[in-house]
Amino acid sequence: MGRLRALCVDESGTVSISLSFERSGDRGLGRMQGTIAASLQVVCQRCLEKMTLVLRAEPSVILIRAQDREDLTPRNTDSLVVDGPILLSNIVEDELLLAMPMVPMHDIDKCLAGEYRHRQEKPNPFSVLGELKHKD
Secondary structure (H helix, E strand, O other), X not given: OHHHHOOOOOOOOEEEXXXXXXXXXXXXXXXXXXXXXXXXXXXXXXXXXXXEEEEEEOOEEEEEEOOOOHHHOOXXXXXXXXOOOOOHHXXXXXXXXXXXXXXXXXXXXXOOOHHXXXXXXXXXXXXXXXXXXXXX
16 A cells, blocks of 8 residues: 555554445446544644544445446446456555545644644734724
Protein backbone atom coordinates (compact mmCIF):
# COMPACT_ATOMS: atom_id res chain seq x y z
CA MET A 1 0.00 0.00 0.00
CA GLY A 2 2.56 2.53 -1.18
CA ARG A 3 0.17 5.45 -1.68
CA LEU A 4 -1.20 5.10 1.85
CA ARG A 5 2.28 4.60 3.33
CA ALA A 6 3.43 7.87 1.71
CA LEU A 7 0.85 9.78 3.80
CA CYS A 8 1.98 8.22 7.10
CA VAL A 9 4.81 9.18 9.44
CA ASP A 10 5.95 5.59 9.88
CA GLU A 11 4.82 2.03 9.25
CA SER A 12 3.54 1.35 12.76
CA GLY A 13 -0.15 1.44 11.81
CA THR A 14 -2.56 -1.46 11.72
CA VAL A 15 -5.33 -2.42 9.32
CA SER A 16 -8.20 -4.77 10.11
CA ILE A 17 -10.21 -6.21 7.22
CA SER A 18 -13.50 -8.09 7.32
CA LEU A 19 -14.92 -8.50 3.81
CA SER A 20 -17.40 -10.97 2.39
CA PHE A 21 -17.95 -11.84 -1.24
CA GLU A 22 -21.13 -13.30 -2.70
CA ARG A 23 -22.78 -13.82 -6.04
CA SER A 24 -26.45 -13.10 -6.55
CA GLY A 25 -28.38 -15.91 -8.21
CA ASP A 26 -30.70 -13.96 -10.48
CA ARG A 27 -28.16 -11.94 -12.48
CA GLY A 28 -24.89 -13.50 -11.39
CA LEU A 29 -23.46 -10.23 -10.16
CA GLY A 30 -20.72 -10.37 -7.55
CA ARG A 31 -20.93 -8.27 -4.41
CA MET A 32 -18.24 -7.27 -1.94
CA GLN A 33 -19.18 -5.78 1.41
CA GLY A 34 -17.71 -5.50 4.85
CA THR A 35 -15.61 -3.31 7.10
CA ILE A 36 -12.09 -1.96 6.86
CA ALA A 37 -10.59 -0.26 9.93
CA ALA A 38 -7.15 1.28 10.24
CA SER A 39 -5.08 3.08 12.84
CA LEU A 40 -2.34 5.14 11.19
CA GLN A 41 0.35 7.55 12.36
CA VAL A 42 0.11 10.83 10.43
CA VAL A 43 1.09 14.48 10.93
CA CYS A 44 -1.50 16.86 12.39
CA GLN A 45 -1.73 19.75 9.96
CA ARG A 46 -2.61 22.19 12.74
CA CYS A 47 0.35 21.63 15.12
CA LEU A 48 2.62 19.49 12.86
CA GLU A 49 2.99 16.82 15.55
CA LYS A 50 2.52 13.07 15.16
CA MET A 51 -1.02 11.82 15.75
CA THR A 52 -2.99 8.59 15.53
CA LEU A 53 -5.69 8.69 12.88
CA VAL A 54 -8.45 6.08 13.06
CA LEU A 55 -10.19 5.34 9.77
CA ARG A 56 -13.25 3.20 9.08
CA ALA A 57 -14.71 2.28 5.71
CA GLU A 58 -17.72 0.10 4.97
CA PRO A 59 -17.52 -0.73 1.29
CA SER A 60 -20.48 -2.20 -0.52
CA VAL A 61 -19.53 -2.74 -4.16
CA ILE A 62 -21.07 -4.63 -7.06
CA LEU A 63 -18.41 -6.49 -9.06
CA ILE A 64 -19.16 -6.73 -12.76
CA ARG A 65 -17.21 -8.17 -15.66
CA ALA A 66 -16.14 -5.93 -18.53
CA GLN A 67 -18.46 -7.74 -20.95
CA ASP A 68 -21.49 -7.37 -18.65
CA ARG A 69 -23.83 -4.46 -19.12
CA GLU A 70 -23.58 -1.80 -16.45
CA ASP A 71 -27.33 -1.18 -16.62
CA LEU A 72 -27.79 -4.50 -14.80
CA THR A 73 -26.42 -2.98 -11.59
CA PRO A 74 -28.89 -1.44 -9.16
CA ARG A 75 -29.03 2.35 -9.04
CA ASN A 76 -27.18 4.24 -6.30
CA THR A 77 -24.63 1.47 -5.75
CA ASP A 78 -20.92 1.54 -6.42
CA SER A 79 -19.66 -0.84 -9.04
CA LEU A 80 -16.21 -2.06 -9.97
CA VAL A 81 -15.41 -3.46 -13.40
CA VAL A 82 -13.22 -6.54 -13.03
CA ASP A 83 -11.46 -8.02 -16.06
CA GLY A 84 -9.50 -10.66 -14.19
CA PRO A 85 -7.95 -11.32 -10.81
CA ILE A 86 -7.46 -8.18 -8.74
CA LEU A 87 -5.32 -7.55 -5.70
CA LEU A 88 -7.38 -7.18 -2.56
CA SER A 89 -4.74 -4.84 -1.15
CA ASN A 90 -5.46 -2.36 -3.97
CA ILE A 91 -9.16 -2.27 -3.09
CA VAL A 92 -8.40 -1.89 0.62
CA GLU A 93 -5.91 0.90 -0.07
CA ASP A 94 -8.41 2.75 -2.26
CA GLU A 95 -11.12 2.53 0.41
CA LEU A 96 -8.76 3.82 3.12
CA LEU A 97 -7.59 6.69 0.93
CA LEU A 98 -11.22 7.66 0.33
CA ALA A 99 -11.92 7.54 4.08
CA MET A 100 -8.89 9.70 4.96
CA PRO A 101 -9.68 13.34 5.72
CA MET A 102 -8.21 15.89 3.36
CA VAL A 103 -6.52 17.68 6.27
CA PRO A 104 -5.86 15.38 9.25
CA MET A 105 -5.91 17.25 12.58
CA HIS A 106 -6.16 16.52 16.30
CA ASP A 107 -9.33 17.51 18.08
CA ILE A 108 -8.85 21.15 19.04
CA ASP A 109 -8.88 20.24 22.75
CA LYS A 110 -6.04 17.74 22.28
CA CYS A 111 -3.97 19.76 19.81
CA LEU A 112 -0.89 21.65 20.90
CA ALA A 113 -1.98 24.51 18.66
CA GLY A 114 -5.10 24.88 20.80
CA GLU A 115 -3.13 26.71 23.49
CA TYR A 116 -2.53 29.58 21.07
CA ARG A 117 -6.27 29.94 20.72
CA HIS A 118 -6.64 30.48 24.46
CA ARG A 119 -4.11 33.33 24.68
CA GLN A 120 -5.51 36.69 25.58
CA GLU A 121 -6.59 38.61 22.58
CA LYS A 122 -4.77 41.88 22.05
CA PRO A 123 -6.97 44.93 21.73
CA ASN A 124 -7.64 45.96 18.18
CA PRO A 125 -5.61 49.12 17.43
CA PHE A 126 -8.36 50.33 15.12
CA SER A 127 -11.09 50.22 17.77
CA VAL A 128 -10.40 53.91 18.49
CA LEU A 129 -11.44 54.72 14.93
CA GLY A 130 -14.76 52.99 15.52
CA GLU A 131 -15.37 55.20 18.52
CA LEU A 132 -14.57 58.34 16.49
CA LYS A 133 -16.98 57.29 13.79
CA HIS A 134 -19.92 57.16 16.18
CA LYS A 135 -19.23 60.58 17.75
CA ASP A 136 -21.33 63.42 16.33
